[in-house]
Amino acid sequence: MSLRSLSVRVLPGVGPQKERALEALGIRTIDDLLHTYPFRYDERADKPFPEWRDGDRVTARAVVEGPVQVRWRGSKSIMTARVRVDGQYPVVCLWFSQHYLRSKLTDGRLIVVTGKWNEALRRLVVSETSFGGAQAPAWVPVYRASKDLSSRAIHQLILKALEQYADDIPESLPYALVRKYRLWTHREALFGIHRPTSPEDVRQARRRLVFEEFLLFQIQLQWLRSKREEPAGRAQPVPRDALTRFEALLPSPMTNAQRQACEDILRDLERPVPMARLIQGDVGSGKTWVALFACFAVHLARGQSALMAPTEILAEQHARLARQLLEQAGVRVELLTGSVTGRERDRVLQGLASGDVSLAVGTHALLSEGVEFRDLALLVTDEQHRFGVAQRARLREKGRAPDVLMLSATPIPRTLALAIYGDMDVSVLNELPKGRKPIQTLAVRSSEDEAVFRLIRRELARGRQAYVVAPAIEAGDRDDVASATELYERVREHLAGFRVELLHGRMSSAEKERMMRAFRDGDIHALVATTVIEVGIDVPNATVMAIYGAERFGLAQLHQLRGRVGRGPHPSYCLLIHDASSEAARARIETMLQTNDGFEIAERDLELRGPGELFGLKQSGLPEFALGDLARDYRIMEVAREEALALVRRDDFWYAPWAMELRNALKEAMDKVSYRD
Numbered sequence: 001m002s003l004r005s006l007s008v009r010v011l012p013g014v015g016p017q018k019e020r021a022l023e024a025l026g027i028r029t030i031d032d033l034l035h036t037y038p039f040r041y042d043e044r045a046d047k048p049f050p051e052w053r054d055g056d057r058v059t060a061r062a063v064v065e066g067p068v069q070v071r072w073r074g075s076k077s078i079m080t081a082r083v084r085v086d087g088q089y090p091v092v093c094l095w096f097s098q099h100y101l102r103s104k105l106t107d108g109r110l111i112v113v114t115g116k117w118n119e120a121l122r123r124l125v126v127s128e129t130s131f132g133g134a135q136a137p138a139w140v141p142v143y144r145a146s147k148d149l150s151s152r153a154i155h156q157l158i159l160k161a162l163e164q165y166a167d168d169i170p171e172s173l174p175y176a177l178v179r180k181y182r183l184w185t186h187r188e189a190l191f192g193i194h195r196p197t198s199p200e201d202v203r204q205a206r207r208r209l210v211f212e213e214f215l216l217f218q219i220q221l222q223w224l225r226s227k228r229e230e231p232a233g234r235a236q237p238v239p240r241d242a243l244t245r246f247e248a249l250l251p252s253p254m255t256n257a258q259r260q261a262c263e264d265i266l267r268d269l270e271r272p273v274p275m276a277r278l279i280q281g282d283v284g285s286g287k288t289w290v291a292l293f294a295c296f297a298v299h300l301a302r303g304q305s306a307l308m309a310p311t312e313i314l315a316e317q318h319a320r321l322a323r324q325l326l327e328q329a330g331v332r333v334e335l336l337t338g339s340v341t342g343r344e345r346d347r348v349l350q351g352l353a354s355g356d357v358s359l360a361v362g363t364h365a366l367l368s369e370g371v372e373f374r375d376l377a378l379l380v381t382d383e384q385h386r387f388g389v390a391q392r393a394r395l396r397e398k399g400r401a402p403d404v405l406m407l408s409a410t411p412i413p414r415t416l417a418l419a420i421y422g423d424m425d426v427s428v429l430n431e432l433p434k435g436r437k438p439i440q441t442l443a444v445r446s447s448e449d450e451a452v453f454r455l456i457r458r459e460l461a462r463g464r465q466a467y468v469v470a471p472a473i474e475a476g477d478r479d480d481v482a483s484a485t486e487l488y489e490r491v492r493e494h495l496a497g498f499r500v501e502l503l504h505g506r507m508s509s510a511e512k513e514r515m516m517r518a519f520r521d522g523d524i525h526a527l528v529a530t531t532v533i534e535v536g537i538d539v540p541n542a543t544v545m546a547i548y549g550a551e552r553f554g555l556a557q558l559h560q561l562r563g564r565v566g567r568g569p570h571p572s573y574c575l576l577i578h579d580a581s582s583e584a585a586r587a588r589i590e591t592m593l594q595t596n597d598g599f600e601i602a603e604r605d606l607e608l609r610g611p612g613e614l615f616g617l618k619q620s621g622l623p624e625f626a627l628g629d630l631a632r633d634y635r636i637m638e639v640a641r642e643e644a645l646a647l648v649r650r651d652d653f654w655y656a657p658w659a660m661e662l663r664n665a666l667k668e669a670m671d672k673v674s675y676r677d
């Protein structure tokens with residue numbers, strides 16, 4: 001009999017009413033019940049007596065010092081006894097309706113009592129008693145309850161089900177996995193999570209159940225991915241020495257992380273399935289070089305690449321770098337954006353169609369009508385362009401199932417990357433190029449921002465440039481602009497003699513781009529801006545990032561903004577000007593002062609805010625796990641992913657008996673959750 005089809009009605013004491021109450025909590029079967037997990041455990045602190053406070057729930061070892069008295073109020077009994085706690089403190093214990101314990105409370109007997117301390121009466125109202133010196137369970141699971149069903153009632157039902165059906169709980173994981181990771185069996189884990197005798201029980205039980213949960217999730221992702229890989233791509237004949245030849249073009253050596261990512265890409269290109277790889281890099285870690293290597297390798301294999309940026313100015317920036325590095329090796333690079341028109345556009349289109357252009361750098365314009373490649377083999381895009389089905393179809397028309405490389409400008413914890421992009425392979429750039437000067441981050445109270453201006457003036461006088469970011473305002477654009485304008489006036493006063501400009505969200509994109517260009521070219525000394533400052537903009541001469549209202553920004557945003565400086569040979573500064581009063585705001589600023597590492601910051605962000613909040617992914621299919629926690633359990637996610645990959649690659653996974661229970665669990669999970677494409 002499968003517990004998945006056994007109704008909770010089989011349990012003694014569950015009639016129609018309880019059945020309905022359980023159903024309201026989503027519990028229909030014994031299997032549902034056993035997999036209803038506690039959301040916390042109430043710890044029974046074993047505090048020494050002098051620390052007991054009125055109302056505390058405490059557990060104590062005590063010796064009975066007689067006399068035991070029982071009084072009756074109607075049908076209810078009240079029993080009291082004098083005991084000595086911890087061998088020293090005399091206390092009166094009180095039991096309601098537990099007179100049946102009387103015969104056990106013999107003089108001099110050691111008992112362990114748990115109850116609530118009443119300071120005024122100096123009495124402990126006992127709810128649980130154990131004998132023989134055994135330790136009472138220290139952790140009591142607490143379940144999400146409803147008004148019809150208390151946590152305690154749910155726990156009782158679960159314990160009954162566990163006792164009655166323990167032998168019918170199947171082992172869902174293949175034995176080899178259970179052994180390899182020394183996991184508890186499914187049955188042991190259920191006992192551990194619902195009836196722990198120590199924190200270690202809960203830890204082991206969780207480890208096993210989270211692994212299983214993540215494994216099921218990853219198998220689904222891998223399965224989706226294998227479907228996606230069905231339309232065969234092609235193996236690209238990249239020469240063995242491609243990486244060496246690329247490195248010879250560079251002004252300085254690649255970081256180890258960059259080289260590793262390039263090797264990952266080479267391996268992908270050589271496989272006949274289309275590449276789907278995400279480059280996860282911290283700000284300034286040099287993602288563009290890696291992307292350009294991929295384009296170069298494809299060029300050597302006689303294919304064409306397209307590199308798509310979210311804005312024209314970023315496309316220009318990439319095109320310039322691509323020309324600098326690759327043209328000397330005979331790679332023809334062209335820029336194609338909305339502003340490229342007329343004869344110039346015709347010339348570029350012709351080059352793409354004939355195959356003379358190996359690398360097209362541009363914006364969305366690359367996808368528009370009339371843009372034809374002779375043989376588009378690689379598409380490099382920004383994370384923001386995560387393609388929908390329609391776009392993918394359009395691309396397929398332009399090339400034959402091209403390889404795809406995606407760049408992510410926001411470091412996110414690896415776990416989350418795996419969870420969100422589990423259908424892609426991930427390379428991480430967690431290392432900055434040598435010779436970067438660390439950015440000095442300082443927190444300044446807004447009333448003391450004179451110091452900020454002193455520092456900016458000093459830097460500008462040295463020929464450097466500065467960004468000043470105006471506070472983000474939730475109320476909307478209008479206030480945003482007003483506050484930015486106000487700040488702009490102040491900055492102008494303080495920086496008299498320098499050229500200061502204002503950039504805000506209500507300017508047209510052409511105006512914004514013009515302004516950014518002027519800043520990039522050094523024609524503007526200080527740029528006051530709302531958060532429209534481009535992600536990814538690379539102005540190595542800028543050395544100050546002053547952020548007003550820093551308490552209102554999220555950690556990821558602060559880190560992105562800070563990443564706009566420290567990109568050249570000069571020492572740089574990030575000034576967080578704030579009026580932080582809330583605990584959370586202070587924690588964010590503190591984190592920024594402590595570390596420059598984007599991945600660490602992302603982890604902290606996740607801890608402080610939770611994944612749903614951080615990425616607004618509630619609707620977009622980031623699954624919510626019953627037990628697993630992406631912030632805490634990322635290692636388990638990594639292992640689960642490897643194992644899932646290995647499993648789905650085995651032909652017999654889909655029919656062999658050893659995987660039957662796992663397939664059943666998978667089917668159940670698939671029925672419950674639906675994923676985005």
Ligand SMILES: Nc1ncnc2c1ncn2[C@@H]1O[C@H](COP(=O)(O)OP(=O)(O)OP(=O)(O)O)[C@@H](O)[C@H]1O
Nearest residue numbers: 252253254255283284285286287288289409433536
């Ligand atoms: N290994 C390296 N050694 C020295 N300089 C490098 C190296 N790799 C990249 N650079 C340079 O570092 C700067 C930052 O690189 P890039 O713009 O690719 O960063 P990024 O990873 O895209 O970061 P962001 O997301 O902050 O824009 C560029 O000027 C680039 O030429």
